[in-house]
Amino acid sequence: MKKYLFVGNWKMNHTxxxxxxxFEVFLEKIGEVDxxxxxxxxxxxxxxLYYASSLVKDSPIxxxxxxxxxxxxxxxxxxxxxxxxxxxGVEYVIIGHSERRHIFGEKDSLIAxxxxxxxxxxLTPILCVGETLSEREVGQTLEVVxxxxxxxxxxxxxxxxxxxxxxxxPVWAIGTGVNATPxxxxxxxxxxxxxxxxxxGERAREIRILYGGSVxxxxxxxxxxxxxxxxxxVGGASLDPQKFLSIVSIRVVKEV
Ligand code: PEP
Numbered sequence: 001m002k003k004y005l006f007v008g009n010w011k012m013n014h015t016x017x018x019x020x021x022x023f024e025v026f027l028e029k030i031g032e033v034d035x036x037x038x039x040x041x042x043x044x045x046x047x048x049l050y051y052a053s054s055l056v057k058d059s060p061i062x063x064x065x066x067x068x069x070x071x072x073x074x075x076x077x078x079x080x081x082x083x084x085x086x087x088x089g090v091e092y093v094i095i096g097h098s099e100r101r102h103i104f105g106e107k108d109s110l111i112a113x114x115x116x117x118x119x120x121x122x123l124t125p126i127l128c129v130g131e132t133l134s135e136r137e138v139g140q141t142l143e144v145v146x147x148x149x150x151x152x153x154x155x156x157x158x159x160x161x162x163x164x165x166x167x168x169x170p171v172w173a174i175g176t177g178v179n180a181t182p183x184x185x186x187x188x189x190x191x192x193x194x195x196x197x198x199x200x201g202e203r204a205r206e207i208r209i210l211y212g213g214s215v216x217x218x219x220x221x222x223x224x225x226x227x228x229x230x231x232x233x234v235g236g237a238s239l240d241p242q243k244f245l246s247i248v249s250i251r252v253v254k255e256v
Pocket of ligand 1: 009011169173174175176177212213214215233234235236237
């Protein structure tokens, strides 16, 4: 059975001491959560990643990086290789987050290479896609996410479905406090599901499609009730261990 996936993206937040405090609270309580149908991953900044790997070692919490280069080593100042991440126990890597696309100018072609590199070295890419507000307003949402998926996955022809995660994150919902409604999210997720089936066949049902954008303990139940939402990518609310615990411990009831 495909397990739900809850990912916390800390972005450029939490020093080592704050990382220690987060896990002190989070790990103490996570044992009380029924994890039989779900996976939980946390993406700290690179400085905390190695430290976090020692803190989560004997726990069910998985580690995620916020980006990665495509090569194993080389003259790429400022980058981290998938091999280096694998060495410290990282399993997932966020690629093509809207902040990478819009603040740092990462294009679909670079994102596709990062996805390929991460996949090739045995990590699971979490490919983020999503439209801006102006694109939504002119009715281009599905066209934009389709282009981002097709271009972002252009080097992945043979696929193990459990080794790919897609995150639909409308840019206008990230960090704004305005989440997509469950209906808006489901419309895009079901479109993405069909698109992935076209690309990879029936096994694409097993690919997890996460929703991200102002997820909170208050709205996570209704978002997760939608049939094609397989988990959430959480930014702001994942910084607080209590809030993230409330999110990851919800009882998921799917609409029929
Ligand atoms: C994110 O970082 O991917 C995100 C969705 O942020 P937030 O939950 O704060 O909107």
